[in-house]
Amino acid sequence: MKVSLFVTCLIDQLFPQVGLSTVKVLKKCGVEVDFDSRQTCCGQISFNSGYIDASREVAEHFIDVYAESENIVVPSGSCASMIKSFFPGLFPEGSSKRRCAEEVGKRTFELSYFISSVLGIHTVGARFPQAVTYHDSCHLIRELDICTQPRQLISAVEGVDFREMENCDRCCGFGGTFSVKSPDISAAIGDEKVQWILETGADYVIATDVSCLMHIDGLLRRNQIPVQTMHLAELLAQF
Amino acid sequence: MNSRSILLNRIRLACAGADVHELPSQIPDFPCYSDPVAQFCQELEAAGGVFLDGRRSGKLAENLATVIRASDSTEIYWESQELFHRYGIPFSPSKTCHGVGDLLFYSHHPDQEVKFPLLLESRPYGKSELAASSLSVSPARCGIAETGTIVHEIVPGTGRLFSLLPPAQLILLSERDLIMNSTELFEHMLPEQRGSSLTLITGPSRTADVEKTLIIGVHGPKKMFVILLP
Amino acid sequence: MIKSTKINRNVQAALSDKQLQKNLRNTLATSLQMRDVSVAEVPNWDELSQYARDVKLHTLSRLDYYLEMFERKVVAQGGKVIWAETGQDAVDFVVELAQERKIKKLVKSKSMLSEEIHLNATLEQMQIESIETDLGEYIVQLAGETPSHLLAPALHKSKEEIADLFAKELGMEYSGDVDEITATARQVLRKHFLDAPLGVTGVNFGVAETGSVVVVENEGNARLSVSVPKIHIALMGIEKVIPRASDLAVFLKLLIRSATGQKITSYVNCLNGPRRPEELAGPDEFYLVLVDNGRSKILADEFLRQTLACIRCGACQNVCPVYQRIGGHAYESTYQGPIGAILTPQLTSHKAAPEHAFTSSLCGACQEICPVGIEIPHILLKLREQAQNEKNNRASTISVERLGIVLWTRVMCNPRLYVGATRWVRRLWRVFEKNRLLGLVLIPLSRWSKHRAVPHPAPHSFRELYRLSEDS
Numbered sequence: 013m014k015v016s017l018f019v020t021c022l023i024d025q026l027f028p029q030v031g032l033s034t035v036k037v038l039k040k041c042g043v044e045v046d047f048d049s050r051q052t053c054c055g056q057i058s059f060n061s062g063y064i065d066a067s068r069e070v071a072e073h074f075i076d077v078y079a080e081s082e083n084i085v086v087p088s089g090s091c092a093s094m095i096k097s098f099f100p101g102l103f104p105e106g107s108s109k110r111r112c113a114e115e116v117g118k119r120t121f122e123l124s125y126f127i128s129s130v131l132g133i134h135t136v137g138a139r140f141p142q143a144v145t146y147h148d149s150c151h152l153i154r155e156l157d158i159c160t161q162p163r164q165l166i167s168a169v170e171g172v173d174f175r176e177m178e179n180c181d182r183c184c185g186f187g188g189t190f191s192v193k194s195p196d197i198s199a200a201i202g203d204e205k206v207q208w209i210l211e212t213g214a215d216y217v218i219a220t221d222v223s224c225l226m227h228i229d230g231l232l233r234r235n236q237i238p239v240q241t242m243h244l245a246e247l248l249a250q251f
Numbered sequence: 252m253n254s255r256s257i258l259l260n261r262i263r264l265a266c267a268g269a270d271v272h273e274l275p276s277q278i279p280d281f282p283c284y285s286d287p288v289a290q291f292c293q294e295l296e297a298a299g300g301v302f303l304d305g306r307r308s309g310k311l312a313e314n315l316a317t318v319i320r321a322s323d324s325t326e327i328y329w330e331s332q333e334l335f336h337r338y339g340i341p342f343s344p345s346k347t348c349h350g351v352g353d354l355l356f357y358s359h360h361p362d363q364e365v366k367f368p369l370l371l372e373s374r375p376y377g378k379s380e381l382a383a384s385s386l387s388v389s390p391a392r393c394g395i396a397e398t399g400t401i402v403h404e405i406v407p408g409t410g411r412l413f414s415l416l417p418p419a420q421l422i423l424l425s426e427r428d429l430i431m432n433s434t435e436l437f438e439h440m441l442p443e444q445r446g447s448s449l450t451l452i453t454g455p456s457r458t459a460d461v462e463k464t465l466i467i468g469v470h471g472p473k474k475m476f477v478i479l480l481p
Numbered sequence: 482m483i484k485s486t487k488i489n490r491n492v493q494a495a496l497s498d499k500q501l502q503k504n505l506r507n508t509l510a511t512s513l514q515m516r517d518v519s520v521a522e523v524p525n526w527d528e529l530s531q532y533a534r535d536v537k538l539h540t541l542s543r544l545d546y547y548l549e550m551f552e553r554k555v556v557a558q559g560g561k562v563i564w565a566e567t568g569q570d571a572v573d574f575v576v577e578l579a580q581e582r583k584i585k586k587l588v589k590s591k592s593m594l595s596e597e598i599h600l601n602a603t604l605e606q607m608q609i610e611s612i613e614t615d616l617g618e619y620i621v622q623l624a625g626e627t628p629s630h631l632l633a634p635a636l637h638k639s640k641e642e643i644a645d646l647f648a649k650e651l652g653m654e655y656s657g658d659v660d661e662i663t664a665t666a667r668q669v670l671r672k673h674f675l676d677a678p679l680g681v682t683g684v685n686f687g688v689a690e691t692g693s694v695v696v697v698e699n700e701g702n703a704r705l706s707v708s709v710p711k712i713h714i715a716l717m718g719i720e721k722v723i724p725r726a727s728d729l730a731v732f733l734k735l736l737i738r739s740a741t742g743q744k745i746t747s748y749v750n751c752l753n754g755p756r757r758p759e760e761l762a763g764p765d766e767f768y769l770v771l772v773d774n775g776r777s778k779i780l781a782d783e784f785l786r787q788t789l790a791c792i793r794c795g796a797c798q799n800v801c802p803v804y805q806r807i808g809g810h811a812y813e814s815t816y817q818g819p820i821g822a823i824l825t826p827q828l829t830s831h832k833a834a835p836e837h838a839f840t841s842s843l844c845g846a847c848q849e850i851c852p853v854g855i856e857i858p859h860i861l862l863k864l865r866e867q868a869q870n871e872k873n874n875r876a877s878t879i880s881v882e883r884l885g886i887v888l889w890t891r892v893m894c895n896p897r898l899y900v901g902a903t904r905w906v907r908r909l910w911r912v913f914e915k916n917r918l919l920g921l922v923l924i925p926l927s928r929w930s931k932h933r934a935v936p937h938p939a940p941h942s943f944r945e946l947y948r949l950s951e952d953s
Contacts, residue, residue: 021893024943025903026936031943032950047947050896058886060843062865066890073894098862154845183802187842192928194803194840196492199932201802201842230933255564258773262545262719265780272538278727279528294744353761378675378709378762398745410762411708415701433730441726442691447558447756447763448707449693451749456701459741460617460633462640463508464659469616469667470674471701471748 014044015126016081018074020091020222021053027222033249034087034123040136040251041127050077056094059102060188068102072109075099075116083130084120087245089152089220090188092122097155122152124220124244128161134168138250141171144242145214147205147228148181149221162220162244169247175212182208186227202231209239216242281432287396288479291429294399295477298454299467302399305478306426311340315365315421318476322419324385325363329356329371330413334390338423338480341368355380381416387472389414391424392440392449394477397432400453401477405446414452419474422452426481486813486825488836495807501637505808508636512799515742516850523738529731534853536728537790541780547689547722548771554692558754560767568598568774575600575681575714578768579609582712584679588670590696590703591615592683593793594716594772596628597815597828600681611681612673614702616666623650629809629817631795632740637808670702680706680764684717685792686732687769688751690725694769696750697736704748713755713764719771720789732792735852739794775828785860788823790853797847797857803840812837819847823860831868832875838864900944907938914938 015038019031038045055070074095078084086092096117103110127133146166152158159181166174185191185201192198205228209217217239219225225241232239252260284290292302301321303314319327329335335342342358355376358369374380381387389409391401401422405411414420430436433451441449456471467473495501520526540547552562565571571594579587587604589595589611601622604611613622617634621627623646628634635643640657648655653665682703686695694715696703707713723732729751737743756763780786798804798818809817814825814834822841826834838861847857873883892902914937929935 019943021903025907026938028939028941028943028946032946035947035950047944049900049944049948052893052896052899055893058890060862060865061882061886062838062862062867062869063883063886063890064866064869066886069890070893150842150844150846154849183842183844183846185802185842187844190839190842192925194489194492195928195931196489196496197803197806197840198842200496200806202933204802204806226936227933230929230935233934234932253564254566254570258564258566258719258771258777259545259548261566261773261777262548262780265777266542266544269542269783272535272542274539274724275532275535278731279525279532281730298743298745298747382671382675400745405756405760405763407757407759408761410756410760411704412762415704415708433733434727437729438727441688441693441729441751444691444751444753445757447753447760449751449753450704451745451751452747453745454747457699457747458616458663459699460615460620460635461638461643461659461662462504463511463633464640466659466663469663469700469702470614470670470705 013083014046015083015085016046016048016078018051018054018078018084018086018091018120019047020086020088022222022226023087026226027243030087030222030243030245033243033245034085037127037136037245037248038085041131041133043131048077054091054094056090057188059094059098064102071099071102071113075112078116079112081119083126084116085123085126086120087123087220087243088222089122089149089156089158090223092120093151093155095120122156122158122220124162124165125156125158128164134164136165136248136251138248139170140247140250142216143173143175143212143214144216144218144247145175145177145209145212146180147177147184147209147217147219147224149219149224150183152220153181165244165248166218169250175214177208177212179208184224184228186224188223191227198227199231202227206231206235206237210237214239216240218242218244218247220244278434281434282397283431284396287429287431288426290396291394291399294397295454296399298399299457300399300454300475300477303476303478306481311478311480312365312367314478316363318421318478319360319363319365319386321476322386322474324419325359325361326385327358327360328384328387328413328417329358330387330389331408332356333408334388334423337390338425342371343368345370345372378412378416381412384417386419386421387414387417388421388423391422391428391477393428393430393436394424395430395433395436395451398453400433400451402436402440402449402451404444404449407446411448415471418468418472419476420472421476421478424477424479426479486834486836488807488811488813488840491811491813492807495811500639500642501808504636504639505805508633509799509805512742516739516796516799519738519742519744523734529735530852530854533731533735534790536723536731537853538787540722540724541720541786541789544719544722544780547724548719551687551689551692551722554689555754555769558692560692560754560769563768563770565770565772565774568772571598571716571770571772571774572600572603574770576603576607576609578712578714579604579679580607582678584609586610586612586673586677587679587681588612588614588673588677588706588710589681590683590698590706591618591634592681592716593631593815594683594718595681598772598774612670612677614670614674614706615700616663619666619670620646623647627810627815630798631793637810674705674709677710679712679714680710681714681716682706684715684721685736686729687717687722688726688729689722692753693726694752695729696752697733697746698750699747701748704750707750707752708763711764712766712768714768714770715752716770716772719773719776736792736794739796739850739852779827784863785827787855788827788860790855791820791824792853794852796850796852800846800850802842802844802846819857823857823864826864826868831864831871835868838868903942907942910938
């Protein structure tokens, strides 16, 4: 099977190792990975800020880039939900662009869902003998309804000590531009998340979104808490 | 143009051109119980009410005495004479007891005992007399097993204050009037209601407005009893 | 000039208010837990929820029809119906009626609509005493404050603060015992109930089929407000009408379980007009005030219309991570939390409430918990769009943010520009990081770094590394 990777702008610029891990894991799953260097961003940042015209332009660019792709895999719940849930609404009902957006959405999969539910693979043979906990990112669980897949994949990692945290599906407080528009609230919400993470005694917090992880990591580091953040792809690439 | 037509026009304009969203016709299922009395009793008591089973003959006097003692009163105020007929409670009106007008019917129980027939007396009253009284008795239009609720309605000859002002209230409920859930009440009884008020009552008055601490008895009755009759 | 409400300026104060933080933590967690247990007992919750949503959306799509039906029934039962285009019209009606009847005092049971239209403020100016009778509202009124939660208006206050307040305002001996506080309130308010000639209440549901006004409560204060005084005025938002009495079974279950986790409240009052001639007590006059105050404007947008389906259960406030941290008062508006975030700018304007739609992480917990499935996060997005468009049309110059977005869009639609620009940003980032200038130079980063460590930019982007790995 062939997949086109949409690596997301954040991973491209700030967390390239997550992208490399994604490629490594997908290859291990036996799929052929293609990276189109024309890709940029899904436009979520402008969309969530109310700039719809800008988002539409960026979405059109995305749809152009991936027009021919069989499957598009995204290592991010929020970017995948932008493409799947929100792209179509950017174009007038009944227009051909809307149809294209819907088509692209149908072919787009978040990484854990793709491995678990599309490929039907439950273990990729990773080994990670550490205590980990998992944070459900909001868009993944509430827009895409993906809850069990990441957990199955984490649990199948050899040696892993998987500890669920209390309120695992509560927001971490990132919220895109919210994190800089209302930094005090954003951080206060995050502080509570950090508490729940700490209560598990886990050494690593896993999530499917680098955006949440960047926020959580920022709080952990600022407070000199030695818990590490790790994207699901990085965990699965431990082989 | 008056406010009414301005407002209605605004609404019509706002709704114009849009499709009418379909009104669902089939109400989702509500629970039914193999033992509705047990369900009713459980829920009423969970809500802080007191359930007394007066279905066996001879039990009513005993139950009434229990309520009198629990509410620390020596008088019972009866909502109407109709109560006695409806539930077959033996009574004998005293000479001062006329059956018409704005009268408060009451029976005396100085030793907190109840003997039939009740000696019924009456006097004219106002809200302050009611507020000073200790225990009211009213009939239930029906009881709802699902939530342990009784439904009290205002009918001719009764008023909204009677079961509200005294600190303790007793409701008589006939087992025949026990329904499984509120669907029957709202589908049939409320549309057929002729009086000005119908109240669902479940337990005593309560509040949790201060630090979520549950307090029983804020503005309405502090105690609520139900005697189930055949 | 419109006074605009701000949220972010209140955040610091809210976050550093230890009592508020403690109360929010305890109260909201308890409410949520009780709600969850109660909802889990209902196997067909989702079906009930969908039913209620459909009923509301249907009613809203034919609101004129149901309001007229409702009006006919109320009038047939001897009630009078007043149509108020604005909040001021509704307030004027109450004040004029009180003045005409020389009424100096009224008892009021909890009504968010009365808060929305600032009824008490005007009554006070007119020297008409308006006594809030819900315990929480009474506390808030004694303190000269406004409610901070739809269902628990005094949530922000500790029992010690309330005891202080009662000692000061009512001359009660200081007691931190909640039973005693409540007993005092009962005693004081009972007197007011017995001698106030006018009772004012809100309305949870107006049943078009039967003309019933339904008021849901636990304390019995609404029952007293509609039973003792000779006049009852019910204030009702036009969106509160439902078609059939049978719908009540569903709505009550959803409302009450979502709100308090109870199976039913102590009292559900179904009121059909004034007392009938042969009834012994109850109000001689009944007035129903139907209030628009911006609602018909919301009705006009088919998507945003669902905002009006809200049954004011408060569950979205309990579950909202933002509300949980800052409480209600920080919103500076009658409606707070997620429902307030979507309702406030629509009832007023984006100019008057510029931050409401934006102060949300869009986490979606509110939609998940909403018993009528209001798509709050999607509505927020739509409102953000409206707000930006309005701002753009209003302003003669382009805002810095919009300029940034325009540039960003050009970059994101052009892969070459993207590669070049991002390379420069990462380079600058590293320079600033070294010189600790980062926060000073870029505003978003300074706001980020206030509480959080800034991520280190990777020396190479993924695309660079990927090309290298593929080439090797």
